[in-house]
Amino acid sequence: MPSTPLDTRYQIETPEGIDLPLRPAGLVPRVLAFAFDLLARGVIMGVLMVPLALLGNVGLGLGALLLFLVSWWYMVLFEVLNQGCSPGKQVMGLRVVQDDGTPVGWSASLIRNLLRFVDMLPFGYFLGAISCLQHPHFKRLGDLAAGTLVVYRERPLPRPQIPQAAALRLPFALDLNEQRAILGFAERQGELSAERVHELAAILAPSLQVSPARAAQQLNGVARGLLGPT
Amino acid sequence: MRLSDASVAIRPRTAWEAMDLGVLMAREHRLLLTASWALVTLPVFILLSAALWKYPSTAIFLFWWFKPAFDRLPLYILSKALFGDTPSLNQAVRQWPRLLKGQLLASLTWRRLSLSRSFVMPVSQLEGLDGQARQKRLGVLQQRDAGAARWLTTVGVHLEIGLWFGCMALFYLFIPQNVEQNWDWQRLILATSSEGLWLEHLSNAFYALILVFWEPIYVACGFSLYLNRRTVLEAWDLELVFRRLRQRLSTAAPLLLLVIGLTFLPVNPPAMADESKPLSTQSASQSVKALLDKPPFKNPETVTRYRFGDDKPTVKNKDRGDSKLPAWLQALLDNLNSDTFKHFAQALEVLLWSLLIGGLALVAWRYRDWLRTFVSRRAPASPKVVKPAPTQLFGLALGAETLPTDIASTAEQLWATQPREALGLLYRGLLSRLLHDFNLPLKSADTEGQVLERVHQLEQPQLLAFSDELTRHWQNLAYGHRLPPTTIQQKLCSDWRALFSSGGPQ
Numbered sequence: 001m002p003s004t005p006l007d008t009r010y011q012i013e014t015p016e017g018i019d020l021p022l023r024p025a026g027l028v029p030r031v032l033a034f035a036f037d038l039l040a041r042g043v044i045m046g047v048l049m050v051p052l053a054l055l056g057n058v059g060l061g062l063g064a065l066l067l068f069l070v071s072w073w074y075m076v077l078f079e080v081l082n083q084g085c086s087p088g089k090q091v092m093g094l095r096v097v098q099d100d101g102t103p104v105g106w107s108a109s110l111i112r113n114l115l116r117f118v119d120m121l122p123f124g125y126f127l128g129a130i131s132c133l134q135h136p137h138f139k140r141l142g143d144l145a146a147g148t149l150v151v152y153r154e155r156p157l158p159r160p161q162i163p164q165a166a167a168l169r170l171p172f173a174l175d176l177n178e179q180r181a182i183l184g185f186a187e188r189q190g191e192l193s194a195e196r197v198h199e200l201a202a203i204l205a206p207s208l209q210v211s212p213a214r215a216a217q218q219l220n221g222v223a224r225g226l227l228g229p230t
Numbered sequence: 231m232r233l234s235d236a237s238v239a240i241r242p243r244t245a246w247e248a249m250d251l252g253v254l255m256a257r258e259h260r261l262l263l264t265a266s267w268a269l270v271t272l273p274v275f276i277l278l279s280a281a282l283w284k285y286p287s288t289a290i291f292l293f294w295w296f297k298p299a300f301d302r303l304p305l306y307i308l309s310k311a312l313f314g315d316t317p318s319l320n321q322a323v324r325q326w327p328r329l330l331k332g333q334l335l336a337s338l339t340w341r342r343l344s345l346s347r348s349f350v351m352p353v354s355q356l357e358g359l360d361g362q363a364r365q366k367r368l369g370v371l372q373q374r375d376a377g378a379a380r381w382l383t384t385v386g387v388h389l390e391i392g393l394w395f396g397c398m399a400l401f402y403l404f405i406p407q408n409v410e411q412n413w414d415w416q417r418l419i420l421a422t423s424s425e426g427l428w429l430e431h432l433s434n435a436f437y438a439l440i441l442v443f444w445e446p447i448y449v450a451c452g453f454s455l456y457l458n459r460r461t462v463l464e465a466w467d468l469e470l471v472f473r474r475l476r477q478r479l480s481t482a483a484p485l486l487l488l489v490i491g492l493t494f495l496p497v498n499p500p501a502m503a504d505e506s507k508p509l510s511t512q513s514a515s516q517s518v519k520a521l522l523d524k525p526p527f528k529n530p531e532t533v534t535r536y537r538f539g540d541d542k543p544t545v546k547n548k549d550r551g552d553s554k555l556p557a558w559l560q561a562l563l564d565n566l567n568s569d570t571f572k573h574f575a576q577a578l579e580v581l582l583w584s585l586l587i588g589g590l591a592l593v594a595w596r597y598r599d600w601l602r603t604f605v606s607r608r609a610p611a612s613p614k615v616v617k618p619a620p621t622q623l624f625g626l627a628l629g630a631e632t633l634p635t636d637i638a639s640t641a642e643q644l645w646a647t648q649p650r651e652a653l654g655l656l657y658r659g660l661l662s663r664l665l666h667d668f669n670l671p672l673k674s675a676d677t678e679g680q681v682l683e684r685v686h687q688l689e690q691p692q693l694l695a696f697s698d699e700l701t702r703h704w705q706n707l708a709y710g711h712r713l714p715p716t717t718i719q720q721k722l723c724s725d726w727r728a729l730f731s732s733g734g735p736q
Contacts, residue, residue, distance in 0.1 A: 133443075
């Protein structure tokens with residue numbers, strides 16, 4: 001058993017001493033994002049190629065230029081100008097950041113997208129997929145070279161509902177994790193079965209000095225107390 | 231199952247993150263997973279290939295179809311490893327025949343093509359549920375994350391194909407050039423005879439190798455999806471923290487807890503602020519300031535480095551009012567500020583300014599040529615370069631001293647014996663006159679035609695006519711070896727006399 005449990009989080013400490021947990025994204029959502037982008041590019045090319053095809057040789061030349069722009073600059077432009085999200089990443093809730101969590105810049109984005117062609121060797125992202133499955137932070141070769149990371153975007157959370165109860169204060173101190181767990185217990189009661197809620201609360205019944213039957217209500221009160229007046 | 235022994239961080243995740251955790255779990259036990267998978271599947275693959283040597287497609291299809299049977303082994307290893315009880319390779323492989331019991335038929339027939347195969351596999355294998363109970367369980371589990379499980383299988387299929395083709399492309403790239411040239415690819419691929427069979431079996435072997443790498447990851451992703459679903463459904467993370475909290479409280483201070491616990495329930499102070507000492511704005515802002523001056527907010531550090539000291543005197547002057555200077559310096563500074571040295575200072579100023587101006591003037595004089603060349607806006611007067619007149623043209627000497635004084639009569643004398651010399655003499659004479667008397671700027675590179683053009687510019691029709699005729703005859707003689715008739719000889723001599731003996735400077 002490893003000393004620290006396996007986790008998908010990637011911790012960064014900022015110069016101000018703040019821990020930023022990033023959540024690197026693995027192969028499956030990235031493949032889906034790429035597939036979406038590929039489709040989007042195909043549609044763009046298809047739509048623009050039809051009028052260009054009517055222009056004869058000039059259209060052919062313009063089409064070649066367009067192909068170059070779309071295949072080489074689509075990702076770079078979106079990543080740099082749209083906060084690290086190409087449309088596919090936007091759909092899958094991903095974004096590209098630097099290793100230190102700062103927004104991705106021109107050079108990093110160019111490097112990671114130019115090296116796509118190394119990841120594609122020898123066929124269909126062979127090297128990229130293997131690298132992505134083997135790296136602890138799911139980086140493909142382009143990410144390794146550019147020092148970038150594909151992470152899940154933080155999504156705004158809906159305000160959780162806490163059951164009504166009279167606010168209580170515990171006589172012993174709780175650390176941050178324990179406070180979060182008690183709040184989480186109150187917030188997630190809707191998803192849990194009644195038996196399970198009872199079972200969980202019964203674990204803490206002896207510590208709370210109440211009967212197991214009343215423990216859930218007691219914990220909800222503590223959660224109210226932790227939350228403060230709202 | 232003890233959650234506190236879990237080797238992964240248990241918390242509710244999104245479905246995608248749960249899969250990522252599966253990738254990490256597979257990575258953690260990669261050696262064990264791939265080795266056990268290879269030990270179990272590769273012999274089966276070899277047996278299938280040997281038995282169905284004539285039908286490679288059937289062999290790989292059967293191998294692919296039996297995947298759920300093989301998948302049970304990585305799932306067993308992962309479920310054991312999750313709670314720290316990682317089996318050895320030997321133990322794991324020995325377990326495999328036992329794992330095959332139970333719902334093997336179902337998993338190999340109507341459940342084989344299920345897209346959420348890896349997600350629901352733990353229900354039958356680890357929980358041992360079957361029939362109605364299993365259906366109910368799946369109904370609860372698949373309320374969420376089932377879509378992600380289907381995407382996992384879809385992506386997995388494409389990844390297998392991509393990696394398979396990648397392996398074949400890699401193989402092709404590593405074939406030496408001279409071997410490759412001897413192969414007739416079309417014949418090999420299209421051949422139904424036994425020659426092409428080994429190639430198909432080779433590509434089958436690549437697929438089996440791909441599965442050694444990918445299939446344990448696929449199983450691990452499905453397993454971690456299942457774990458995550460149960461973590462959400464049963465709040466495993468909360469249970470974990472609650473158990474730790476109870477342990478901490480029960481071991482640390484049971485007595486204290488009892489004492490305080492007795493007092494805590496009846497009367498609960500409703501407010502949470504500390505009432506012991508009233509806060510005033512001043513003390514609060516002071517303590518805030520004191521906090522802000524401490525390390526996490528302010529990190530004072532001493533830096534020692536060299537820099538220019540030009541700031542110092544001004545600082546001293548500014549500080550004068552604070553009487554930090556010694557008295558003598560103060561007096562001196564005051565003296566300097568008074569009018570005592572005013573005239574001296576003015577004289578010094580004049581001197582310095584005149585030194586500066588004088589220096590500039592000196593420099594300008596010193597570099598006057600340079601300035602005139604590069605700074606002056608007028609183009610420099612170019613000195614008249616007198617080009618020396620060429621001493622010969624087309625190999626004919628033109629110096630006045632090389633010619634006889636009376637050219638015409640000398641030419642008349644020479645006509646009879648040496649006509650070429652005679653005509654040459656006339657032409658030389660003409661050129662010499664043009665050069666010296668008419669100051670035509672002839673160059674040694676000029677041709678006869680160019681000489682004529684210059685004569686044209688002189689606008690003397692007589693001279694031009696003569697020159698034209700003479701040049702023509704001279705060219706005929708010199709290059710064409712054609713002698714001018716006698717009348718022309720006479721005419722040329724008389725014309726020469728008419729032109730140069732009468733009006734000429736001679």
